[in-house]
Amino acid sequence: MIDQPFYVLLGPDGAGKSSVMEHIAGRLPDWRALSTDDGLVGPEHTLVTQLRHHVVKDLLPKLGTDYSPEFLAGMLQTAVVYLRDQIERHDPAVPLLVDSYYYKILAKCRLAGVQANPMYTWWRSFPQPRAVVYIDVSPETAWRRSDHGARLNPLEYFGERPEWLGFESYQKALGKLMLEEIRDLPVTVVDEQPDLARAADAVVEVLTA
Template structure:
């Protein structure tokens, strides 16, 4: 266990986590934010962002043919270890807000066909947060935010190409798996808000409490 207090911001695709994390990075004095988003990864860790782009550009189009789900899990595991390492590098006593942790990656690996994998037990042995803040969003809103499928990658929908039914089914199952994985932890659900500012304000209220 870690003596570094941390909280996890979680939610389905297009819930607005990246935008909220970016706002929180400057709106939480005395806090640290940890994420694999490009804007929140320091330059010396550029490999993390390059790996993320390669997964989307090279691995996902060939998933199931050129690359196996096991290969995908190993690559995504690098992001999980990066988040854990960043947590351990923080000063003791400094609170941390972390984006998704391993919960979302594990759920996506399961949806890609890896219902069980030795990596899962290792990830579950990592330090656990004091609380999970779950940003809820309706599939309809998420679909609209994705440009009605135009900006989706293959780990955001079921089927050979983006379509509403495949997206809705994937996001519904993703949410269930993430909440199942965090079921032993305190979870506060932030209901859908009209815009980043309102959502970030709701998250700040939870953290202040």
């Protein structure tokens, strides 16, 4: 295993990680932001973003009917391996911030019904970060940011449709599983901020301390 220093930005759905990552890319030009989000994936890796969109558009609506939870986990593993590859190829002299790494994907796979899988052992053997910055947000705030469920996908709530109780229950379970996965790592929790700009400021303060 390659010893590659990096940091992970983690948080529940609606915490604003994508926006914070974009802010940080502008605020800390000496850092590299690594994610599977469209704006942070290079043109040489368009397959990564295509697979991500196909999972949301084509797989999730048919999860449990045409596709099994294990098939979903196999598809999501492509994102995990992509992030691992990029970490191991990264110049160690350049500070690196990784969006969620495998922690959130593993938690979501478990919540989808794949409680145990040999892939998890493999993922846990990947390089570990120096520290994790966990952006916290209340389910109530995340629900408002999702336009009261209108912009959620089926991996963000329990139940057949996005409703408040299913969303709240899912997000609490998701947070518990993610924190359980990183319990042996140095973790700094950034409490909920009034807006995403202040959340980015708080994360920058942690990273540059």
